[in-house]
Amino acid sequence: MQQTNKTNKRILFHRQPAHVLLVDFTPPFNNKICANIHSCLEEFFALVCSLAGPPRVPYFSISAIHRYSECLLPLQNVRGNFQQIYNALLELKHLKGDMHEDQSTTSFGQGLRDAVLQFNRQSTHIRQMSGFSTQLEVTVFSCQHVNVIARQIEAAAQSIDLEIIRKIEVVTVYETENGVPLDENDSSQSTDSSEDMATMMDIIQRKFLPNDTLSISDHFKHWLYDCGTDKEYLHLILNDIGSGAMTLKCDIREQILSPSLLPPTASCYNILPELNSFTSGSKKQSASVSVIQLTAIKLVRANGLCESIVFGMPFALQPTLCWKLDWEELDTNQQHFAALCQHLHEKDMVLLTCQNSTTDQPSYAGKTPNPRGHFVILPSEGGSSLLVKPVASKELLLPHGSSNRVDRVVSDAMEAVGSHLEKLEVCDVLNPLYYVSNLHQTLMSQLMKGSQWQQKRKSNNKDQNKPAKVMNVKGRTKGVIMTASLKSGHVTNSSSNGSKANNTRPGYKEAAVSSREFPTEL
Structure with a gap:
């Protein structure tokens, strides 16, 4: 039984690679592109260095590629080193501003060799610190065509240990008005058929990105996903009756970052964060709760609300019964509340609101603005209540897209899955009263164990506390x-x-x- 439990477990984020970023300054790379990369990396590492749990980007290094390879940040731990990363990114921005536009780059091979050398020097230390072996992932940002850079990297493959490299991603950033750059020397592809060259071609990935912060930020946020493929995440069992069940093995992919992994300043993403302060076993008996202010900012069509960006605890809103208000105000408030429910229901709309948006003030004296949560309000049919739920903002959103999508499903698979689905009961309404999670029995068992343990402890203390003779x-x-x-x-x-x-x-x-x-x- 212990062996079965051990084989059915996986370790989260233990296969995260060390990341090395090479930024190519060859024209048409300009200050605007460099500023966008700098801005996105600053925000990305502010998020990474604040996330609780296992490190998702454990090690990072950045180098500028111009006439020679200039390392701005040696390979080091990300967690706890935000100041060093911030300084290196600032130096990247200033270095580009001081450089002439006509300088060409011929040092990609040197930059790649330096990255591999740094990783080899620290591989033993990395293995001792994490307990796992990891690989190196190199990302090249350039304005040259991906094939031009790939050929330069392939030329340096003979002097590189390819076993430690997980992936070399060549990213070409282009201005949207100019379109994707063309490779004018595409006919000069490498014809080397050696085994090392074939391996190099397998690990090189080519990608084009428009020069906008959203696309560049999404690219870096892919680093936050769990890279481990040693074990699947989830088993979906269809028709668990008898021996004819079908099991689908799945991986879990996060859609948003959980605000619970961030510092307490991110409590704005919860409509009532004070409830989280009452943890199990806490001696806290009360909490002072401020009156919440949500300001409507948009109407959204109900079919335009994606469930993947809605998270957290839902709360029902009802017209207040506060006794301090006079009867006329209470009646007027109740009428307006019912009218809002009816309008939203008839128009099939939801209300997008923002917390504390009316208190926004420009920052002064270096004061940092507080984060703000966004919430959607959904109407009920009877007009007696509204449902408020938090929605993800840009900072929490992770890039979408599936890398293993099937273009065409074969008929045999459709028939097999369909036969299992036909054996399941169909219900028109999901009624939670029909489904029990055994929560009460579990809580009673834990409470009884705790009570027995306390009684045993009191008995032992009574024997030990006898006065000295x-x-x-x-x-x-x-x-x-x-x-x-x-x-x-x-x-x-x-x-x-x-x-x-x-x-x-x-x-x-x-x-x-x-x-x-x-x-x-x-």
């Missing part, structure tokens, strides 16, 4: 003092032969100090 003999006879120590549990004896009673007092005082919980009497 003292034997006192009158006159000039022998006296024995026995003391017990709460911390060590040892019993010590001190005796005096033929001495006066006042001669034993210093020894008693010393024993009493070391065992204050067990006072003795003479």
Whole structure:
């Protein structure tokens, strides 16, 4: 049974590669492109360095490629080093601003060799720190055509250990008004058929990105996904009756980053964050809750709301019954509330709101603005309540897209899955009252175990807390003092032969100090 449980477990984020970024300054690479890369990397690593849990981007290095390869940040830990990463990105931006536009690049091979050399020097340390072996992933950002850069990298393949490289991603950034650049020397493709060259062609991936912050940011956010493929995430069992069940093995792909992994400043993504302060076993009995202010900013069609960006606890809104309001205000508020429900329901709309949007003020004296949460409000049919749910913002959103999509499903697969689905019961309405999660039984079992453990602990403490025994003999006879120590549990004896009673007092005082919980009497 233990072997089965062990084989059915996977380790999260233990196959994350070390990332090396090479930025090519060859024209038409300009200050605008460099500024966009700088801005996206700053925001990306602010997020990465704040995420709790296993490191998703464990190691990072960045180099500028111009007349020679200039390392701006050696390969090092990302977590806890945001200041060093910030300084390196700032140096990248300033370096491009000080450089002439007509400088060409011929040092891709040197940049790749330096990256591999850095990784080899630290591979032992990385393995000792993480407990797992990892690989190197190299990303090249350039304005040259991907084939031009790929040929330069292929030329350096003979002096590189390809076993440690997971992927070399060549990204061409282009201006949208100019379109994707063409490779004018496409006919000069490498004809080397060696085994190393074939391996190099397998690990090189080519990609085109428009010069906008959204596309560049999405590219870096792909680094946040779990790269481990040692074990599947989930088994979806169809028709679990008898031996004819079908099991689909799936991977789980995050759609948004959970705000619970971020510092407490991100509590704005919860409509009532104070509820999270009442954790199990907490002694906190109350909390002061501010009046929440949501400002409507847009109407959204109901069929335009994607479920993948809705997260967190839903709450129902009802017209207030606050006794401090007069009857006329209560009645007017209730009428307006019902009218809003009816309008949204008839128009098939949802209301997009923003928290504290009316209190926005320009930052001054270096003050950082507080984050704001966004929420959607959905109407009910009867007009008696609204449903409010948090939605993801740009910072939390992860890039979509599937890399293993099937273009055409064969008929045999359709028939096999269809036959299993036909055996399942069909219901018109999902009623949660029909489904029990065994939560009550689990909680009662844990509470009973805790109660039994406390009773056993009290019983043990009662036996240990017995007062120290003292034997006192009158006159000039022998006296024995026995003391017990709460911390060590040892019993010590001190005796005096033929001495006066006042001669034993210093020894008693010393024993009493070391065992204050067990006072003795003479």
